[in-house]
Amino acid sequence: MTEEIIIAGFGGQGVLSMGKILAYSGIMQDEEVSWMPSYGPEMRGGTANVTVILSDERISSPYLKLYDTAIILNQQSMDKFEKTVKPGGVLIYDPNGILAHPTRTDIDIYQIDGNRLATEMGNKKVFNMIVLGGFLKIKPIVKLENVIEGLKKSLPERYHHLIPLNEKAITKGMDNIFSYKVEDQLVDH
Template sequence: MKEEIIIAGFGGQGVLSMGKILAYSGVMQNQEVTWMPSYGPEMRGGTANVIVILSDKRISSPIVQEFDTAIILNQQSLDKFEKHVKPGGVLLYDPNGITRHPQRKDINIYKVEAAEEAARINSAQSFNMIVFGAYLKIKPVVLIENVVKGLKKSLPERHHNLIPQNEEAIKRGMAIIQSVHTV
């Protein structure tokens, strides 16, 4: 198994955190892992993306040009990365703020209304975990118990009281994901 993922959006949407939690979850599952963040100097409001590779074999390079999965959280990222999803791969996106929806016919496209759900439950900080849950529903590359271990590793100890809330957000994402197009 080898999964090459890009998560992309605005700074402040939890893009890098989601990648870090996914990476730690893979480590907890004894997988080989790379985590390569990229963000502009603006941080909040600027663009951010992270490439995560999970594999049961050694990873030869953290640099990839095409992805098995793209998790897209804004229009700029959709415009930039839609074309880099491997044929037959997955594009998962939150339609909030998207003006041109994904158009490829050779990939599997899913949407999760995470921003809307986070607003509905009055928990903006749950946004990225809702998206993460949607991803795990279609690509269960790590077990939930390892995600909890990953959360414990990546969150400062003072925020460990939020882990149950994060678990609930993951479950919400799993429940509300919608298929748009499958090949």
Template sequence: MTEEIIIAGFGGQGVLSMGKILAYSGIMQDQEVSWLPSYGPEMRGGTANVTVILSDERISSPYLKIVDTAIILNQQSMDKFEASVKPGGYLIYDPNGITHHPTRTDIQIFQIEGTKLAAEMGNKKIFNMVILGGFLKEKPVIKIENVIEGLKKSISERYHHLIPLNLEAITKGMKNIVPYKVVAVAMQP
């Protein structure tokens, strides 16, 4: 099993930390792992993405042109990465701020209202964990006990008291991801 993932959005949305948690979780599951971040010079508001590869075999290169799954958190990332999903692959996205929804019919598309759900839970910082939960519901490539270990490894020990909240957010995401149906637009004669 090899899962090639790109997570893309704005800086400050937890894109890189979501990738890091997936990577550490894969290590806890005795998988080969690659984590390759890419971001602009801005701390918040600029674009950021990370590719994560989880595999039972050695990984030859961390660089990906096409992916099994794209997790998209803003319009710029949708414009850039929708086409990079392999036919039959998955695209998971938060519709908040998305003006041009995905149009491909050869991939599986899911929506998760991560921004809204995190706000309802009273902590916008758990947005990325809501999204991660949605991903893990549709692609259970990591066992939840390994996600807990991944959280312990990727966040500072002084924040370990927030692990139960993060797990609650993951569960919320698992319960709230829904398929998205591409609507064909009729062409005018």
């Protein structure tokens, strides 16, 4: 099993930490892991993405041109990464701020309204955990207990009191991800 993932959005959305938590979760499961961040110099508000590879075999290179899964959180990332999902792969996106929705019919597309759900939970900072939960519902490649361990590793200890809130956010994401059918959208317009 090898899963090659790109997570992309604005700096400040928790893109890099989502990738780091996935990577730590893979380590907890004795998998081979690669975590490769990429971001502009402006950080918050600039674009950021991270490539994560989890595998039960050695990883030959962290550089990828095509991905099994793309998690997309802004329009610039949609424009750049929709075409990089392998045929038969998965694209997950938050529709907030997306004007040009995905149009491919050779991949599975899912929508999760993480922004709205985080607002409903009263804490915008759990946005990335909601999206991560949605991803894990579609592709349960790491166990929830390992994600919690990954959170403990990636969060400074002074924030460990927020782990139960993050766990609730992951569950909320698992319960609120829905299939997006391009064909249905084309008929409506």
